[in-house]
Amino acid sequence: MVTELKTDNSFELDILKQLDLFFVSQNEEENKKLPEQLDNYFNKIIYSTFDKNPLNLIKNEKSKNLILLINLDSNNTIKLLQQLDKEFKKQLNIVLLIDSTNIDLVENSFLYNVSNYLLKPLKVDFLIKYISKLIKEKEIKVQEDTKTKELKIYKDLLDKQNLISETDLEGNIIYANEIFCKVSGYSKDELIGKPHSIVRHPDNSSKIYEDLWETIQAGNVWKGKLKNIAKDGTVYYVKSYISPIFDNEGNIIKYVGSRYLITKDEEEKQTLKKYILQQKSQKVKKENELESKYQDMLKKALDSKDKQIAIFVAELHSEIKVLRSRIEDDKGRILNLEHKLANSEKKCDADHEDFLQKLSKMRTTTRVSYEKYERFKKQNDALKEKINKAQESIKVYQEYIEEYRHKIDDLNDVIKSYEDDKKKAAEAAAKK
Incomplete structure (x- = not known):
């Protein structure tokens, strides 16, 4: 009967459903020993043996979310690790299944990109939780690398402008x-x-x-x-x-x-100020000229009686209209220039402020991602330390096993000698 792994973490299950598990072993019989309930958690499980050239099968797999579970039981495993290291560098997640009979192979595997070691018999719940943790760590690292690249792009843009x-x-x-x-x-x-x-x-x-x-x-x-x-x-x-x-x-x-x-903007401002002052100066000058002309014409009109007064009033009215029109046009141009300049400054300030806010958020995100990565790295280091201790324990157990094997062999010799003596005694008794 297949046992369903119980977990309330739907996020973990979603992660696993996106993964393909590639299991490599010495022979088909080993493949059959892989727990059946793993089928319920991965997108698919691909089985292979060392004699089927697993490297080509892995290369042909289009999935980017691949977990390699390899049975460490011969030098074929080390050879495959060498090939994978050469072909994929450190892009694959490799987990080795080990037991107490292959300590030397474990030591040789340290030279290659192995994510972790799991002791046989394989415990499904531990494998599931470990792979979930491994993928989450990798995702955080990818996010951190992405943010770092984006931050570099922003920094380069900032440096150039x-x-x-x-x-x-x-x-x-x-x-x-x-x-x-x-x-x-x-x-x-x-x-x-x-x-x-x-x-x-x-x-x-x-x-x-x-x-x-x-x-x-x-x-x-x-x-x-x-x-x-x-x-x-x-x-x-x-x-x-x-x-x-x-x-x-x-x-x-x-x-x-x-x-x-903003040197150009400031120069334009200074030019605009000079223009406004010039316009004001010209306006005062025009008004003074008009006042002088008005006084002269008024004097002449008074001397020439009614006809000249009428001509003077008409010319004065016409001149005032022209001057007022020019003044209004100048005011409009000045206001338009001031409006354009103000809009340009606002847009420039807004763009720069937006850029700085994005840069600040990017720095914060990068710092948080880095802190998370450091925490996971410490956990991973602790896990590696546990593995090293487990490997030391395996060596000790291996020595115990060898010692007990010798004792069993000695006992077997004693039993065999006792049975031979008993048989001889029986045969001697039969002859009598």
């Missing part, structure tokens, strides 16, 4: 990317170890930096616009995001600054 620098807790530069060096005009050697104020423009208010330090030392991100000065005296503007970096205990260990250039 932004001025990045890192400082210690005193504000001394400990890292600067290529763009930061290029814009500031300093080499990395000239920047490392120097205070970040090396690029500070004297026009910036000291209150800005007081607020900056209060913010980041409190564990928050500081955002703002800064005016910097390069090594050759060139002025450049940046929108800065400066964030503290924490260790696993929540202590600040350094600060990272991400900046993007």
Whole structure:
């Protein structure tokens, strides 16, 4: 009768149902000894023997979720492990079934990618739980690798587009990317170890930096616009995001600054301000000219009586209409330029803020994944230590077994000698 493994963990069962179990043994009789209830937990079970070239069968399997369960009972197993190691490197999950008669083979198998060893007779519940744990560990490792790759992509993008620098807790530069060096005009050697104020423009208010330090030392991100000065005296503007970096205990260990250039925007702002001032100046000038012309024409009109007054009023009214129209047009253009500039700044800030939030989430996810991986690694190391102790116990038991075998052989000799003596005695008694 087949015994159903009872488990309330549906997640474990879902994992197992996605796996193919590939069992390799010395002969077909060994295949029949594999517990029948395993069929209920895996997608499929593939049986093979060493004489059927299992390597080719494994290579032909399209499944990415393959568990190899190999019976360690001859040098054929070691040969297969060599082939698998050469062909697949460390991509396969290999579990060896061992007993107390193949200790030397176990030691030889340590050279290859074996995930674990299980003692015969095979216990189904232990195998199921172990494989579930193995797959979950592998999944966590895959997720960690994926997050690490994504984080590297984000970092590369950030490095290519932004001025990045890192400082210690005193504000001394400990890292600067290529763009930061290029814009500031300093080499990395000239920047490392120097205070970040090396690029500070004297026009910036000291209150800005007081607020900056209060913010980041409190564990928050500081955002703002800064005016910097390069090594050759060139002025450049940046929108800065400066964030503290924490260790696993929540202590600040350094600060990272991400900046993007807004020099062009600032220059456009300055140009726009100049344009507005010019427009205001021209408006005042026009109004003064109009006032002067009005006074002159008024004087002439008063001297020339009614006809000239009428002409003056008509010309004055026409001129006022033209000037008002021009003023309204100028106002519209100025407002339109201000609106476009404001929208551009908002979009740029929003995009950068979104990018930094994604980067922050990625860092958190990576740290959590790494902590999980470390926990599983410690559990795995503990399991390996137990296996090593079990192997030592196996050796001791093997010695006991050999000793008992010798004792049994001695007893068999004694029994045989006793039976021979008894037989001789019986034959002697019969002759009498």
